[in-house]
Amino acid sequence: MLAEQRRTLILEIINRKGSVSITELHQRLEVSRETLRRDITRLSEEGRLNKIHGGALSSSSLEPAFTERMSQNIEGKRAIGRLAAQLIPDGMSVILDSGTTTLCMADFLMERRGLTVYTNDLQIAAKLAGLNENRVLILGGEVQGADGAIFGHDASQMLENYFADFAVVGISAFSPERGLTDYSREAAELRSQMLNHARVNILLADHTKFERQAPVNISGFEHLDNLVTDLKPGPGMAKAIKNMFRKVHVAGKSRG
Amino acid sequence: MLAEQRRTLILEIINRKGSVSITELHQRLEVSRETLRRDITRLSEEGRLNKIHGGALSSSSLEPAFTERMSQNIEGKRAIGRLAAQLIPDGMSVILDSGTTTLCMADFLMERRGLTVYTNDLQIAAKLAGLNENRVLILGGEVQGADGAIFGHDASQMLENYFADFAVVGISAFSPERGLTDYSREAAELRSQMLNHARVNILLADHTKFERQAPVNISGFEHLDNLVTDLKPGPGMAKAIKNMFRKVHVAGKSRG
């Protein structure tokens, strides 16, 4: 790879993700950290990005509402996202639900190549489209307020035509008494449909979602394939989880 | 192989891949690195590619990156966007096409209240959703590369169910000989459909779109309602425009 190409790629990554670490670039590109630091220093002198300790930030940081929403348990969500992304190989097709946890996962999916992604989240679509020969299909419909999620009849109708290798769905609430529940009928229905339109399903839930109940039941699932969470659940939850999920992945809390 | 053939081949490779290294060419063609360097130097002097350390980059990629396109005639596009937005009152429903000019218009639409917006552009959706009690519906389908535009069957199928007060569509190319043309069949079809699904249609074209032709015709329109542009077109264009549009709005440009 040519040096100029590499620098362009760095800019591209930064403009998509908003930021990037030297370590991350080092894992992805086959050059030394020193070279990457020099690249970043140079791009920073040209005013094309902001150099910070450990990496760089986008200079034209037009990242809407990202930081505020992500502030809750960001560590846990990133750990979950990283682990869940490891379950998805290159070239797979993935239905990717809206939400902050799935958005974290999308960060790590940026390292994959040739994915086909179906999503109902504007930010996820923007993040993964046009990258690494991915195909991104967004489910149509009404965009919810500021979080960029899409639910409703249009999305369901479109999803009806597709079937994927994986479905990755965020959980709003999970309690031993009522199982999976959600905050709106539209969300519950679309998430059900997502789970039914993939060979393998993966549910993401950080520990704050446990022992919580929301108004609408997500029904019709005796068994689900994978649950990814960030902390070992308490005994009551653990039993309920064991009854419902074939496999549980606990992401050891780590920095990212 | 003749020298001229070789240089043509180099250009071909660059235009296909976007870039090439001297080493790569050396492995592929049976000539020395010195010769290749001379070729690249020469082609660079002719402005047919960009010479960089270790190789060369495409000088005019067929589709300029979104950020570049955005900066092309930004003044004109903002003037058009401001004027076009004045045509849309509060509370209306609007089909808003993807593109840099419509994105500029969306900036000014942020001042409106209670709009219902149908769009096939991720950035426009993100900009207007959750603002001023607007409803934003995004047309589903495959997201094009980095510019966040959506075309194709899914989008058409969804749009079929809706009808709006206004349709605002960006023009890719407009010439007296062939009228409206576009770069892909999908784009041409969706734009046609947009125009047919609103009471009033508004087409946006900065002056760089005039006297240009693209491969696919946008047909089926004897008359259209409004054209918004940034500069008075030349005589040939003016006549063609007069024949096609009921009303033409020229946004006074700030610079000369």
Added chain:
DNA sequence: TCAAAATAGGTCAAAAACGGTCAAAATACC
């Protein structure tokens, strides 16, 4: 607050690429 870990920044040497010159080869022209 302190210590360990991660990162930054500088120097240096190796590797790669550049640019110029020159002679050989290919081509064009008479």
Added chain:
DNA sequence: GGTATTTTGACCGTTTTTGACCTATTTTGA
């Protein structure tokens, strides 16, 4: 066929890029 011109490949000194090493600084976690 002979000569002039262009193209090509080789050589070599110079420049740029890169990776390794070392030390200083910052960050992180206890």
